[in-house]
Amino acid sequence: xxxxxxxxxxxxxxxxxxxxxxxxxxxxxxxxxxxxxxxxxxxxxxxxxxxxxxxxxxxxxxxxxxxxxxxxxxxxxxxxxxxxxxxxxxxxxxxxxxxxxxxxxxxxxxxxxxxxxxxxxxxxxxxxxxxxxxxxxxxxxxxxxxxxxxxxxxxxxxxxxxxxxxxxxxxxxxxxxxxxxxxxxxxxxxxxxxxxxxxxxxxxxxxxxxxxxxxxxxxxxxxxxxxxxxxxxxxxxxxxxxxxxxxxxxxxxxxx
Ligand SMILES: NC(=O)c1ccc[n+]([C@@H]2O[C@H](COP(=O)([O-])OP(=O)(O)OC[C@H]3O[C@@H](n4cnc5c(N)ncnc54)[C@H](O)[C@@H]3O)[C@@H](O)[C@H]2O)c1
Numbered sequence: 244x245x246x247x248x249x250x251x252x253x254x255x256x257x258x259x260x261x262x263x264x265x266x267x268x269x270x271x272x273x274x275x276x277x278x279x280x281x282x283x284x285x286x287x288x289x290x291x292x293x294x295x296x297x298x299x300x301x302x303x304x305x306x307x308x309x310x311x312x313x314x315x316x317x318x319x320x321x322x323x324x325x326x327x328x329x330x331x332x333x334x335x336x337x338x339x340x341x342x343x344x345x346x347x348x349x350x351x352x353x354x355x356x357x358x359x360x361x362x363x364x365x366x367x368x369x370x371x372x373x374x375x376x377x378x379x380x381x382x383x384x385x386x387x388x389x390x391x392x393x394x395x396x397x398x399x400x401x402x403x404x405x406x407x408x409x410x411x412x413x414x415x416x417x418x419x420x421x422x423x424x425x426x427x428x429x430x431x432x433x434x435x436x437x438x439x440x441x442x443x444x445x446x447x448x449x450x451x452x453x454x455x456x457x458x459x460x461x462x463x464x465x466x467x468x469x470x471x472x473x474x475x476x477x478x479x480x481x482x483x484x485x486x487x488x489x490x491x492x493x494x495x496x497x498x499x
Contacts, residue, residue, distance in 0.1 A: 259286020
């Protein structure tokens with residue numbers, strides 16, 4: 244897939260695996276220079292190396308998005324290397340499948356840890372990216388990876404689902420208040436995916452996949468490659484009139 248993005252500079256958090264890695268590859272194929280950000284460092288190193296080995300231009304930026312100073316430094320490093328910042332994909336996220344359950348018994352630590360990455364971490368990513376984009380001028384595009392858990396109450400993981408729901412508000416806020424700067428922001432809401440660390444972290448990944456496969460009208464749970472093309476499209480100027488919108492990609496599971 245090649246979008247007209249030659250010379251654009253992208254920062255992708257959670258870029259070391261899953262949706263972030265798949266999107267980083269597509270953005271590179273479309274001509275972007277890519278800062279592959281996230282933890283663990285070996286994941287972002289590997290994806291950046293793969294892009295560079297394939298003739299693209301990438302840097303690895305090990306970054307814990309829960310740490311404000313690291314996020315600020317990631318934006319600075321991207322700009323120091325590539326000169327500007329046009330595109331941000333906020334894909335870093337985690338899910339505490341075992342601890343983030345049964346609100347009346349859940350530890351408040353599980354809530355805080357989940358929100359520090361999935362909600363506050365995305366806010367920090369957007370905050371420092373917006374400062375750069377507004378300052379340099381010329382607009383920009385941000386894509387926030389939420390989840391279909393944001394639009395129904397089924398998830399067992401209350402911290403996860405409330406964080407993902409909060410991101411929809413952040414998406415609308417940025418769209419409304421930064422449109423005057425030519426900055427767009429959209430949210431992508433994936434359904435359940437297989438073959439990611441997030442998936443493998445589940446107490447019963449194969450059981451999860453089996454149950455979910457049976458629920459999905461298209462007959463299977465998704466993969467990062469099912470999601471990344473929509474993310475890359477929204478990053479590009481081809482999506483120039485899309486902002487503040489929510490794009491569900493879930494094989495049809497939410498419309499049952
Ligand atoms: N996998 C699913 O079923 C699913 C479904 C809906 C939404 N999502 C969301 O999609 C996004 C990407 O997830 P994925 O499916 O590609 O799984 P993934 O686990 O491969 O991707 C998440 C990435 O974020 C990184 N990360 C975790 N904590 C971090 C931190 N503090 N700082 C920086 N990076 C950190 C992980 O190491 C990983 O590389 C996440 O926000 C996730 O919540 C996933």
